[in-house]
Amino acid sequence: MAYENDYKAVSLYEVADKAGVSSATVSRVINNSPNVNPETRLRVQQVIKELRYTPNRVAKRLRNRNASNNLLGVLIPDIQNPFYVEVLRGIEDVAYENKYALIVCNFSQDEKKEKLYLDILLSESVDGLIAAPTHENDQKVINIVKSGLPIVCVDRGLTGVDVDLVVVENRNGAYSAVDFLAKQGYKRIAYISGLPQLPSSRQRESGYKDALADNGLVFDGSLVKYGDSRHESGVKLSEELLNLENPADAIFTGNNLITLGALETIHKRGLRIPDDVAIIGFDDMYWSISLNPPLTAVRQPAYEIGKRSAELLIQRITDPARPTVSMTLKTELMIRNSC
Amino acid sequence: MAYENDYKAVSLYEVADKAGVSSATVSRVINNSPNVNPETRLRVQQVIKELRYTPNRVAKRLRNRNASNNLLGVLIPDIQNPFYVEVLRGIEDVAYENKYALIVCNFSQDEKKEKLYLDILLSESVDGLIAAPTHENDQKVINIVKSGLPIVCVDRGLTGVDVDLVVVENRNGAYSAVDFLAKQGYKRIAYISGLPQLPSSRQRESGYKDALADNGLVFDGSLVKYGDSRHESGVKLSEELLNLENPADAIFTGNNLITLGALETIHKRGLRIPDDVAIIGFDDMYWSISLNPPLTAVRQPAYEIGKRSAELLIQRITDPARPTVSMTLKTELMIRNSC
DNA sequence: TATTGCAATAAAAACGTTTACATTATTCAA
DNA sequence: TTGAATAATGTAAACGTTTTTATTGCAATA
Numbered sequence: 015m016a017y018e019n020d021y022k023a024v025s026l027y028e029v030a031d032k033a034g035v036s037s038a039t040v041s042r043v044i045n046n047s048p049n050v051n052p053e054t055r056l057r058v059q060q061v062i063k064e065l066r067y068t069p070n071r072v073a074k075r076l077r078n079r080n081a082s083n084n085l086l087g088v089l090i091p092d093i094q095n096p097f098y099v100e101v102l103r104g105i106e107d108v109a110y111e112n113k114y115a116l117i118v119c120n121f122s123q124d125e126k127k128e129k130l131y132l133d134i135l136l137s138e139s140v141d142g143l144i145a146a147p148t149h150e151n152d153q154k155v156i157n158i159v160k161s162g163l164p165i166v167c168v169d170r171g172l173t174g175v176d177v178d179l180v181v182v183e184n185r186n187g188a189y190s191a192v193d194f195l196a197k198q199g200y201k202r203i204a205y206i207s208g209l210p211q212l213p214s215s216r217q218r219e220s221g222y223k224d225a226l227a228d229n230g231l232v233f234d235g236s237l238v239k240y241g242d243s244r245h246e247s248g249v250k251l252s253e254e255l256l257n258l259e260n261p262a263d264a265i266f267t268g269n270n271l272i273t274l275g276a277l278e279t280i281h282k283r284g285l286r287i288p289d290d291v292a293i294i295g296f297d298d299m300y301w302s303i304s305l306n307p308p309l310t311a312v313r314q315p316a317y318e319i320g321k322r323s324a325e326l327l328i329q330r331i332t333d334p335a336r337p338t339v340s341m342t343l344k345t346e347l348m349i350r351n352s353c
Numbered sequence: 354m355a356y357e358n359d360y361k362a363v364s365l366y367e368v369a370d371k372a373g374v375s376s377a378t379v380s381r382v383i384n385n386s387p388n389v390n391p392e393t394r395l396r397v398q399q400v401i402k403e404l405r406y407t408p409n410r411v412a413k414r415l416r417n418r419n420a421s422n423n424l425l426g427v428l429i430p431d432i433q434n435p436f437y438v439e440v441l442r443g444i445e446d447v448a449y450e451n452k453y454a455l456i457v458c459n460f461s462q463d464e465k466k467e468k469l470y471l472d473i474l475l476s477e478s479v480d481g482l483i484a485a486p487t488h489e490n491d492q493k494v495i496n497i498v499k500s501g502l503p504i505v506c507v508d509r510g511l512t513g514v515d516v517d518l519v520v521v522e523n524r525n526g527a528y529s530a531v532d533f534l535a536k537q538g539y540k541r542i543a544y545i546s547g548l549p550q551l552p553s554s555r556q557r558e559s560g561y562k563d564a565l566a567d568n569g570l571v572f573d574g575s576l577v578k579y580g581d582s583r584h585e586s587g588v589k590l591s592e593e594l595l596n597l598e599n600p601a602d603a604i605f606t607g608n609n610l611i612t613l614g615a616l617e618t619i620h621k622r623g624l625r626i627p628d629d630v631a632i633i634g635f636d637d638m639y640w641s642i643s644l645n646p647p648l649t650a651v652r653q654p655a656y657e658i659g660k661r662s663a664e665l666l667i668q669r670i671t672d673p674a675r676p677t678v679s680m681t682l683k684t685e686l687m688i689r690n691s692c
Numbered sequence: 693t694a695t696t697g698c699a700a701t702a703a704a705a706a707c708g709t710t711t712a713c714a715t716t717a718t719t720c721a722a
Numbered sequence: 723t724t725g726a727a728t729a730a731t732g733t734a735a736a737c738g739t740t741t742t743t744a745t746t747g748c749a750a751t752a
Contacts, residue, residue, distance in 0.1 A: 023475075025738055036702045041740055051700060071476040073738030076411045076707050081740090093438055102432065106459060110466070115473050118457045120445060127449070134454050136362075137410040245639065277643035300584065304616035306645025364708055375732045380710055390730060412708030415737050420710090 024065045033061040044069060075139050082331060084114045086324070087135035089128065089145035092243055093120035097270050097297050097316050098146075101168060104320020105144060112328055114141075123243065129154055136163070142327045146170050149211040164330040166323045170213055171340075178330060179340040180323040184214045187312040187345030188221025188266070191294045194310075195264045195353055196229035200292055204237040204255045204262035206248060206276065208269045215240075218268055218296060237262055241272060248275020256283065256291065263291060264353060270297035277305065292353035308350035315343050363404045372400040383408060410454075414478050421670060423453045425663070426474035428467065428484040431582055432459035436609050436636050436655050437485075440507060443659020444483060451667055453480075462582065468493055475502070481666045485509050488550040503669040505662045509552055510679075517669060518679040519662040523553045526651040526684030527560030527605070530633045533649075534603045534692055535568035539631055543576040543594045543601035545587060545615065547608045554579075557607055557635060576601055580611060587614020595622065595630065603631035603692060612636065616644065631692035647689035654682050 026044075030037045035054060042050045043058040061067075075083045086109055090098050102118065109116050117138060119131035125148055132154050135143060142164035147155040150173045159165055159175045166178040195203050205222045208215045219238070226233055239254060241247030248271060255262045256279070267273040273295035277287075285291055287307055295302075298313035322341055329336060365383075369376045374393060381389050382397040400406075414422045425448055429437050441457065448455050456477060458470035464487055471493050474482060481503035486494040489512045498504055498514045505517040534542050544561045547554040558577070565572055578593060580586030587610060594601045595618070606612040612634035616626075624630055626646055634641075637652035661680055668675060 023738095026740095027738080037739080038703080038741080039701060042701090045740080049699065049701090054700080068472060068476055070415075070478075070738050071473065072411055072415045072478055073707090074740080076409075076415050076709090076737090077739045077741085079707060093432075093441065094435075096433075096435075099432055099438065102459075103461075106461075115470075116458075118459075119455075120441075120457075122442075122445075133407055134410065137407055139409075139411050274640040274643055278640070281643060281647065301613040301617070304613055304620060304645060305643055306647070308620065308645070362708095365710095366708080376709080377711075377733080378731060381731090384710080388729060388731090393730080409708050412737090413710080415707090415739090416709045416711090418737060 023070065024067045025070065026067070029058065029061050029065055029067050032065065033058045079139055082141050083139060085138070085140050086114050086116050086327060087138070087140035087143045087145075088116055088118045089131060089135070089143065090118060090120045091146050091148070092123055094122075095243060095270055096299050097314065100316035101320035101323075104317040104322075105324040106320075108321050108324035108328070114328065123148070128152075132158070142166075142331045144168060144323050144327055147172060149209075150213055162334070164327060164334065166327045166330070168319055168323045176338045178323075178326045178338050180319050180326065180343070181214070181341070182314045182319070182343045182345050184217035184345075185221040185224070187296060187314070187347075188218035189225045190221075190345070190347045191296065191310075191312050192222045192225035192266055193229065194347060194349070195266065195292065195294055196225060196231060198264075198292070198353055200264035200353070201231065202234070202237060202260065202262050203231065203264045203266060204239070205266045206251045206255070206268055206272050207238065207240045208272065209242045210240045215268060222266060241268075243269050243271050245271045245275040245278075248272035248277075249279050250275075252276035252279040256280075256285075261291075264288075265291060265293045267293065267295045270295070270299065273297065273309070273311070277309075281306070288351070288353045294353050298348050302348065303350065305352075307352050309348075310350045310352045311348050313346045313348050315345075318343060362409065363406045364409070365406070368397065368400050368404055368406050371404065372397045418478055421480050422478060423451075424477070424479045425453050425455050425666060426477070426479035426482045426484075427455055427457045428470060428474070428482065429457060429459045430462055430485050430487070431610075432461070434582060434609055435638050436653065439655035440659035440662075443656040443661075444663040445659075447660050447663035447667070451663075453667065462487070467491075471497070481505075481670045483507060483662050483666055486511060488548075489552055501673070503666060503673065505666045505669070507658055507662045515677045517662075517665045517677050519658050519665065519682070520553070520680070521653045521658070521682045521684050523556035523684075524560040524563070526635060526653070526686075527557035528564045529560075529684070529686045530635065530649075530651050531561045531564035531605055532568065533686060533688070534605065534631065534633055535564060535570060537603075537631070537692055539603035539692070540570065541573070541576060541599065541601045542570065542603045542605060543578070544605045545590045545594070545607055545611050546577065546579045547611065548581045549579045554607060561605060580607070582608050582610050584610045584614040584617075587611035587616075588618050589614075591615035591618040595619075595624075601630060603627075603633070606632065606634045609634070609636035609638065612648070612650070616648075620645070627690070627692045633692050637687050641687065642689065644691075646691050648687075649689045649691045650687050652685045652687050654684075657682060 026037050026040050030040045040058055043055050121127035121131055144166050145155055146169045156172055156175055159177050168180050171179050207219055223233055239251040241251050265276055267276050295309055295311040298311040302309040302311055365376050365379050369379045379397055382394050431437055460466035460470055483505050484494055485508045495511055495514055498516050507519050510518050546558055562572055578590035580590050604615055606615050634648055634650040637650040641648040641650055
């Protein structure tokens with residue numbers, strides 16, 4: 015089971031030995047504590063370099079269980095969704111700048127995995143957590159908030175607890191998309207929703223309905239389909255919409271992967287976009303321009319979502335007492351050629 | 354700095370106390386050691402449940418420095434590249450099945466970050482590592498191999514050391530793509546390479562050259578451009594190719610992101626694919642069918658690359674003595690409409 | 693001179709596990 | 723009835739840090 019470890023990591027003690035000081039002094043040098051003789055400091059630093067000593071993060075974490083260890087946990091619902099990857103990039107950059115390491119867990123929309131990874135992150139003594147809970151009543155996450163561990167939620171809030179939150183204007187973003195469709199003259203505008211238990215899905219739906227109403231279009235329940243955030247969802251539900259005896263002439267897709275799925279269906283059927291059916295997506299991708307046709311979409315500032323949430327988290331770790339903030343970022347309608 | 358921790362994690366000792374046994378016994382129960390009285394075991398399990406005890410992974414790892422801790426490190430060159438995300442998914446699934454946790458580090462093609470994350474992973478006492486080194490002479494990674502820590506390389510090998518390796522048939526994949534272009538009648542076939550220091554890039558180039566030769570096409574150095582694995586690279590280098598006085602009539606792109614960049618350029622110029630210029634990509638994406646036009650591409654079995662490498666790694670951790678293996682997976686030409 | 697204060701350092705405990713070793717109780721053969 | 727073997731459990735050390743507390747030496751003060 016154990017591998018033969020030719021390479022034996024050097025410990026603080028060996029440094030201390032070689033430098034002729036105690037482990038405490040070495041520790042003080044490493045952590046830039048005051049009250050160490052400049053000569054001693056220099057000598058110790060010399061030995062550290064010689065022995066190529068690197069501190070053992072695990073020991074450090076165990077010792078400093080409830081101080082900061084420069085370690086953040088990130089709980090990602092679906093790493094295959096480019097939106098979350100972009101969010102992650104924002105988090106990474108801020109973490110890196112602030113010398114925090116990251117443990118990234120992707121639970122692939124699987125609640126069992128979410129629970130497991132959450133336990134692992136806690137057990138790893140992370141200083142704080144960035145998470146997108148599976149739904150508003152995610153008890154596991156709610157308990158963590160209650161426990162006092164610093165946490166920032168992205169994309170989705172939690173009911174009944176006060177928590178730092180970074181979201182986008184879902185309702186307005188959806189409204190602008192559907193309003194745009196309506197203004198273009200589309201009459202039977204469908205909505206393929208992501209998981210309906212997500213606040214974001216419901217907010218987008220309400221934007222959809224409001225835009226219909228404001229444009230004098232009647233709401234038709236058969237034009238709303240509920241899926242999740244997987245590609246297959248988009249494939250299947252767009253088929254249903256096109257199979258209607260009175261089919262949709264435009265589709266508003268609730269997220270990234272649904273959009274790609276819907277495009278696949280439309281292309282497979284040989285329909286032309288936007289002539290036969292128009293499409294507009296929530297979530298933009300940098301390669302949307304290379305889609306067929308270039309996709310019109312509501313852009314979420316994903317990178318910034320990540321950046322902001324990491325900033326908030328680090329702030330909270332530094333100052334646990336600061337009041338929670340709820341940050342709402344703007345979306346932007348990227349008009350191209352799909353409607 | 355420290356946050357107020359209302360929620361105090363229970364330790365083994367508290368379980369031991371409450372169950373009226375020693376810490377050793379509790380540990381034995383947790384680890385399913387034999388030689389514990391069934392009644393005692395039951396009682397301890399009861400208390401564990403009551404107290405909602407979860408073992409502290411950090412303490413465990415410190416104690417068992419050189420035994421297995423069910424923890425793997427993954428070093429990803431670019432999390433924004435869907436290819437690596439798919440590889441990661443393969444790794445995750447195997448890890449999950451085998452009860453290994455993962456620390457995923459994305460170094461975004463930045464060697465400084467690579468070094469930092471490598472140090473962190475070592476310092477975290479991972480049982481093993483899956484990495485795609487930045488190049489064949491990546492000393493940091495080579496040293497790890499030499500140290501005896503179990504490691505599997507994906508996509509890229511290392512010179513001078515014997516290491517488990519999972520790659521694809523780069524030369525053959527490229528050959529099939531370029532051969533296909535030639536057979537379609539394209540005469541001025543360009544190649545936009547990824548980083549030339551990567552073995553995979555060079556292998557693909559050799560496939561490109563061989564296919565040209567076998568089809569009686571002369572090699573023209575001005576039709577080969579060297580970039581990296583970023584989107585911008587594809588944008589810029591395809592522009593250069595189209596600006597040639599005698600421009601390319603077909604482009605073979607060396608990877609995912611280059612392909613998307615090239616598509617962007619071609620669309621911006623209002624050129625038609627494949628009539629004005631054809632394109633074929635190394636790396637397929639599941640949404641390639643939704644591109645304009647549906648992209649013909651060489652598919653790498655990314656998920657399987659991840660799966661295999663994780664399997665190899667776990668094997669090596671279990672049996673450090675087994676001889677290294679080098680696994681080469683097949684590619685597949687996905688013919689659609691871009692050439 | 694005796695005391696105090698300070699700077700520099702050391703000693704030792706603690707974090708939460710696992711495990712080698714020690715101890716006790718029980719069973720069974722001689 | 724002894725003794726040995728075995729099963730069940732306990733004790734304590736160890737992993738590599740940080741930090742509290744203690745110690746030392748020395749300079750400054752009364």
